[in-house]
Amino acid sequence: MSKRYVISLMAANRVGIMAAVTQALDDLGGDLLEVSQTVMQDYFTIILAADFPENLESDVIVDHISDSCKQYGVQVNLKNPEEESVQDDSSAQTDHYFLTVTGHDQKGIIRKISAKLSQERIDITDLYALRNEQDKAFHLIMELSIPFNVEKIKLKNELEKIGKLSGLNATFQHGNIFEATHDPRPVRILFDEEALDNV
């Protein structure tokens, strides 16, 4: 039997971290299930899910990874999914939309938008934002998972209004548009005529 943990690691980006981490996992008899890496502002972060032998204590896992990656100054965090109440809305039908906000940086815009999304129980599945330090140009891109029953036009108007009130351009669009304009696969494959949501 094995036990699953989700682990995040963060450090200043240097060559060799991934090799050290995976070596440590191997030492522990861990088996990687999923892993994702991001580098931002010269910092490196990994989030991974792996299965470990059942008798292995979580402290041992954290200590061994920390030790193995000592020279990189890696911070390790571990979560046991069994102890967390992970939201499970996987049965509800959703559609993917994008909210894009661009303009001159305004403090608090992400807060205002995410508060609205939270109020509507909308999950942010991906997010990227960047403020240019020289000219303060700002852009935010959020990928949202929106339940079928949400009134999209109303939400669109509300989100775009939040942007406008902060002097920013907010645009709320169904995700198909980005796939259609950049993915060379035929539109009829990208777009399921049978599964149209309410607008």
Next chain:
Amino acid sequence: MPRIEDILSTLRMVRQENLDVRCITMGINLAGCSDSDIDKTCEKIHSTIITSAEHLSKTCEMVSDRYGIPVVNRRISVTPISRIADQHDTEGLLKIAKTMDRAAEEVGVDLIGGYSALVHGGMTESSKRLIDSLPLILSSTNRVCSSVNVATSRAGINMDAVKILGHKIKEIAEASRATHGFAAAKLVVFANAPEDNPFMAGAFMGEGSADRVIHVGVSGPGVVKQALERLLENRPDCSLDEIAEEIKSTAFRITRVGELMGREIAARLGVSFGIIDLSLAPTPKMGDSIGEILNLIGVSKIGAPGSTAALALLNDAVKKGGLFASSSVGGLSGAFVPVMEDAILADAVKEGHLTLDKLEAMTSVCSVGLDMVPIPGDTHPATITGLIADEMAIGVFNNKTTATRIIPVPGKKAGELVSFGGLFGESVILPVHSAEGSLPFSNRAGRIPAPLQSLRN
């Protein structure tokens, strides 16, 4: 998530570069509406249009909101009316046209095309009556558009019809003298007319279609222009093939937007998806011009030597990008050069760089033809016949669609300005060189035989 740059570049196309879906056109089959009783015919036409298109505007708006891309115009094309109205006289035709006008208004559509006849092989009595009625119809309706196909590469050019149309175009313009002959802008004379064209004024519903079908017209000269500007900013001395590549990849993306939205609108309306017409259709708005693209390619005075080659490059690259993007490309698909509707082309006319003769040469390598071309009001009808015949010959002998939309502006001379306002734009009136030097030719009856289909060198 798609790449950040991809998301931002799509957004830029919409927000800053005037990307839109230029028109969603619903083709409606009216074949079942024919009846010996004119009132019954009109009633059937009305109810068929209303039931087919009642949700068209709302659905376009909904899908437009969903993707954040404007649908500028919603239109309807119908079965050529000459096929429906064969039992009716001019009075009946007027009733039919008024019915179309009213139905279009009721469903929130600004133009309805299909007051049309196909006469390339010869004219039926019904087609004759329809052509004869054009001055009355086009000057007494607002939304009805007309087209006449006078030539095909298989049948040659029906010069009898072209001759009649030379006169009719004068009469149409005269009948709308108060609006400077604007009614003539609602008539397109075609060679090899496509049956699935969504663009007005030449749209009609062809025989080989489903009962109801959605065609999409996408445009986007602004998007192409800005893509080229970015390319040239980084590589000012780039080669023509690099320019062609840039246009192609931009055309791909524009076509995709149209297909995505068209398919969804068709699916939501429960009708067939027809074609996507990828035409660079300019508007008088700055930043939405074919002329500006030619300027960027390096033709600063449009009409100068090199203009035809530059336009050929643009037209071809647009098609190739579109064809890779979608297997449903149809209609006219190419770059339009409607003089009045394109501010930069109109400027080139004003400055004397772009003449009617050069424009005609340019139409041999692009979409449509002599489109929205104002000529002096006193032009002889046979001269108009000659202009149409030349343009038809370009289409017939090169196996392509060509068309004319010529406006002899009543009471105005070459060099004077004529303005239709809004999207129809304005231009200085073009002189017709050696205008009456071919009257005996134009006045001959008959047909120009179909060209060779082989030995084509």
